[in-house]
């Protein structure tokens with residue numbers, strides 16, 4: 001293992017002053033990998049994310065007959081990808097098609113995007129496809145995916161209690177039509193079905209029935225990605241998403257950097273009262289991480305978009321004298337980073353609308369409360385989130401439960417609290433294998449207070 005079991009989180013003795021860019025967005029890479037698999041010709045992903053989740057998705061798609069090649073590109077974190085869709089009808093070189101095995105195993109790791117998105121491609125691939133993942137993945141909700149596929153006429157074996165493992169018996173066509181779904185456990189249930197829906201003979205009209213749908217920004221990202229590839233999506237009726245049948249245009253697209261993973265780095269500006277600049281912040285994005293611009297000022301930071309000479313923009317965040325507590329709803333996958341910052345705040349906070357985080361990589365609400373309190377904090381679970389009250393923190397072990405965002409949250413607290421040791425920092429490889437190195441670079445920019 002390249003890292004010790006307990007990673008001493010660095011505590012700089014002064015404000016950081018860093019400028020960086022991040023590797024590609026996990027959610028955009030996952031969507032364009034699926035769309036490339038379903039598109040009507042070869043497609044190119046520029047600057048995709050190379051991390052455990054997206055590598056597992058590439059392997060899964062290859063198992064299902066999609067050819068994916070790495071080709072040199074200009075991204076700083078890895079090559080581009082060229083994809084040859086198995087489901088395309090004609091107009092590309094037949095040699096690009098790869099032979100299909102009639103059976104295969106899909107390893108989902110702990111990736112929600114793999115376990116939810118890929119079953120729909122398997123369902124459209126004749127053969128028998130067995131899905132499983134890490135032990136922790138067997139605890140993540142899958143029932144609405146299995147129910148939706150069954151409602152569409154797909155045979156599935158296993159999947160007891162609506163969880164991994166299960167075997168999908170793929171078929172060459174799916175009729176589609178109206179289906180109801182309970183997506184209160186994850187927005188990914190809706191995104192997964194929408195990404196495959198253009199290939200259903202009648203498209204799909206998906207209606208949610210149940211309590212609140214979480215992470216709606218991610219559903220909007222799916223709708224916009226489909227529309228951008230000439231698929232007609234109607235989301236004008238509340239809680240219904242209709243996708244018309246038809247081709248998905250082949251594409252050549254640059255994946256934006258991951259704005260959710262930018263979060264811990266931006267948080268470093270607040271935790272050290274310094275300045276962090278994320279270069280080339282996208283001007284028009286569907287990523288939930290764009291909400292840092294709305295959230296961080298509530299915690300006392302100054303957030304500015306600065307024009308770049310090349311016509312783009314940088315996002316500059318400067319921490320205030322103190323970190324204010326805040327009441328923030330529906331922060332989705334940004335919640336662990338927010339919780340870390342709010343544990344350092346000097347007034348009370350609540351994060352609400354995130355009950356479904358109990359079904360993420362781990363039970364994130366329980367894990368955050370346990371770890372904040374282990375360091376002397378004062379956090380409680382509430383029905384749909386957590387409450388955090390100010391308390392002086394001390395060093396200690398920060399457990400991470402195979403959850404990349406717990407690991408980066410521990411690193412954020414460690415910036416301000418000496419002696420925090422983060423267990424299994426390598427778990428950040430789920431979406432950001434470069435985390436320890438990028439973090440060290442940011443910490444190295446800190447100047448001792450009073451030295452300048």
Ligand SMILES: O=C(O)C1=C[C@@H](OP(=O)(O)O)[C@@H](O)[C@H](O)C1
Nearest residue numbers: 027186187188191214215218333
């Ligand atoms: O579609 C996606 O790419 C995602 C949707 C969200 O899932 P939930 O709706 O389960 O929160 C988010 O938290 C996850 O990290 C990525």
Ligand SMILES: C=C(OP(=O)(O)O)C(=O)O
Nearest residue numbers: 110111112113333360361
């Ligand atoms: C919830 C997350 O991941 P997943 O895609 O595995 O659901 C996350 O990255 O915060």
